């Protein structure tokens with residue numbers, strides 16, 4: 455049975471995502487995102503589940519950096535979870551002076567804390583569940599956690615359904631070493647990371663290759679290439695699957711323009727949204743045009 459490492463400890467949002475992405479599989483918590491990815495690279499796990507993007511706080515930097523560096527890992531599936539929090543406290547009816555959680559979680563409840571726990575100091579923990587562990591140990595007064603955390607860390611509940619932005623969501627990836635791609639579904643996402651050259655227009659050229667082929671971006675993030683001040687990697691997600699002619703054509707063009715391109719996966723979108731295809735950008739347009747060139751080369755038409 456495949457073994458799945460996930461960003462833990464038990465009771466994180468990531469564990470919930472892993473249970474949905476790999477039902478019935480053996481799940482092992484890792485303390486950090488990089489430890490979850492390392493477990494796959496070392497062969498201790500077959501796949502890892504990690505958060506990648508939140509609708510309020512944006513990209514999860516540790517995941518982007520972890521996928522761009524070291525041996526390649528490829529996303530084969532994604533999950534989208536609604537994010538609202540439960541606030542657990544050390545002691546019922548006691549004053550709350552410190553509130554711990556993952557920085558992404560704290561950013562999503564900033565206003566709630568200002569209104570409900572004025573003056574409380576926020577403290578970054580490695581994950582929402584790690585914050586609950588720290589509260590159990592008596593290190594902090596409260597933890598902002600996933601709703602499932604209370605099942606693992608039976609602390610008094612101060613509030614449930616906490617979220618500054620009601621429709622907040624986090625997207626999670628299941629990543630594994632390169633292998634056969636998941637089959638295209640018609641509602642897929644492809645991800646790459648490219649270290650564009652440091653010259654005028656280099657990023658615009660990459661994006662134009664996608665725009666020319668009518669490919670809609672779903673995310674664009676920049677992360678610094680460490681040790682090279684001012685140099686960035688660009689994480690580009692777009693609609694479509696690598697096996698589609700229009701996407702394969704675009705990814706080949708990106709590779710031609712920038713040999714520092716890494717493929718990060720093509721997999722079904724969790725929201726099932728299919729792309730709107732621009733005029734002349736359908737796969738049949740690409741294959742039809744290539745067939746015509748082939749016929750011209752054979753001297754059969756002009």
Ligand SMILES: O=C(O)C(=O)C[C@]1(C(=O)O)C=C[C@@H](O)C=C1
Pocket residue numbers: 461465466467468469505508514537556558559580581582583600623624
């Ligand atoms: O700490 C957790 O529970 C996580 O799974 C991490 C994480 C994140 O990285 O964004 C996941 C979802 C929430 O947005 C808050 C924290």
